[in-house]
Amino acid sequence: MTILESVALGKDRENNKVISKSSYDTKEGKITDKYLTVCPSCNIVWEKVHWRNKILIEYYHEIPRYGKRKEICPECSEKVISKVG
Numbered sequence: 711m712t713i714l715e716s717v718a719l720g721k722d723r724e725n726n727k728v729i730s731k732s733s734y735d736t737k738e739g740k741i742t743d744k745y746l747t748v749c750p751s752c753n754i755v756w757e758k759v760h761w762r763n764k765i766l767i768e769y770y771h772e773i774p775r776y777g778k779r780k781e782i783c784p785e786c787s788e789k790v791i792s793k794v795g
């Protein structure tokens with residue numbers, strides 16, 4: 711069977727289902743803060759994510775920065791600390 715034939719038979723839709731299911735599971739396991747934050751230092755939108763007793767930082771490069779809360783991201787605050795130290 712060629713790729714085109716498998717697409718025509720809806721095989722690619724099956725794959726998409728698997729992908730969307732796994733991303734749904736990921737959301738289930740993560741508790742995100744309800745707001746995104748903009749770092750005024752590096753100008754990146756970031757978010758704290760609590761996941762299985764860990765705190766992860768997720769960075770979003772393609773989200774509009776308008777109207778977001780401003781807070782220095784952990785990466786920049788580490789830089790500041792290392793400069794001082």
Ligand SMILES: [Zn+2]
Nearest residue numbers: 749752783786
């Ligand atoms: Zn930053």
